[in-house]
Amino acid sequence: MVYAIIVAAGEGKRAGFEIPKQFVKLNNKTILRISAEKFQQSKLIDKFLVVSHRNYVDLTEKEVKIFSKFENVVIGGSSRQESVYNALLYLSKKDNKPDLVCIHDAVRPFVDIKKIDESIYEAKDIGGAVLAEMAENTVSQVNNGRILKTLERSQIYLHHTPQTFDFAKLLKAYQNVEKILSSFTDDASIFIHAGYETSIVEDHKNNIKLTKKKDFELARCFFELNP
Ligand SMILES: Nc1ccn([C@@H]2O[C@H](COP(=O)(O)OP(=O)(O)OP(=O)(O)O)[C@@H](O)[C@H]2O)c(=O)n1
Numbered sequence: 310m311v312y313a314i315i316v317a318a319g320e321g322k323r324a325g326f327e328i329p330k331q332f333v334k335l336n337n338k339t340i341l342r343i344s345a346e347k348f349q350q351s352k353l354i355d356k357f358l359v360v361s362h363r364n365y366v367d368l369t370e371k372e373v374k375i376f377s378k379f380e381n382v383v384i385g386g387s388s389r390q391e392s393v394y395n396a397l398l399y400l401s402k403k404d405n406k407p408d409l410v411c412i413h414d415a416v417r418p419f420v421d422i423k424k425i426d427e428s429i430y431e432a433k434d435i436g437g438a439v440l441a442e443m444a445e446n447t448v449s450q451v452n453n454g455r456i457l458k459t460l461e462r463s464q465i466y467l468h469h470t471p472q473t474f475d476f477a478k479l480l481k482a483y484q485n486v487e488k489i490l491s492s493f494t495d496d497a498s499i500f501i502h503a504g505y506e507t508s509i510v511e512d513h514k515n516n517i518k519l520t521k522k523k524d525f526e527l528a529r530c531f532f533e534l535n536p
């Protein structure tokens with residue numbers, strides 16, 4: 310069984326809208342609903358959970374309860390990784406635990422369903438799989454605005470979501486670092502920290518994370534080009 314976990318418990322401070330950015334609409338649909346629809350449509354996803362900020366549970370539920378694969382809202386934590394952990398703990402208490410979990414940022418509405426499926430096939434084989442964009446610019450390691458060294462670009466990939474993992478291994482990996490979860494910036498880094506193998510699944514550049522207000526202008530252009 311494959312569960313998706315859609316994390317939507319952030320407050321969207323950097324975007325600075327009056328409501329958290331996952332509730333902002335593109336083409337009359339909230340970003341959360343657009344993202345959830347992709348997981349509803351993937352034939353490899355059995356069920357999904359949505360992690361919500363405690364102040365927005367009703368709104369979150371209203372946006373996703375139309376989908377037959379939606380199971381429940383889980384209350385988030387104070388960092389993305391704490392939010393994911395709450396969902397993993399919810400799943401760990403079920404009799405019928407998932408084999409794989411596919412974790413996605415609600416604020417990446419442009420994810421391609423074929424790529425969700427590719428990450429699931431890869432994680433079945435390897436244990437972990439991350440959608441990622443190959444670096445196409447020159448990349449430097451920097452300290453105080455000064456370049457320390459230029460990195461070997463062919464070895465650099467920028468992580469996107471979804472990130473898909475063997476559920477039992479990911480739960481163990483999170484438990485290992487539960488006191489320092491906020492020091493990690495994604496799920497793959499926690500999985501890798503525990504020593505598990507993880508593959509890259511090359512992703513499209515347009516699977517952007519809507520982080521700042523200007524990203525929403527780009528998102529509207531993507532929609533106009535490809536409604
Ligand atoms: N405590 C948190 C923080 C983030 N997220 C989710 O993780 C994803 C990526 O996070 P980010 O872009 O940083 O979103 P926000 O935390 O909302 O943004 P900001 O840091 O600007 O407040 C988003 O779907 C967000 O809702 C979450 O579930 N729980």
Ligand SMILES: C[C@](O)(CO)[C@H](O)COP(=O)(O)O
Pocket residue numbers: 389414467468469470494495496518520
């Ligand atoms: C998980 C992630 O989207 C992978 O690129 C990213 O690390 C989330 O970062 P944020 O600090 O929550 O914006």
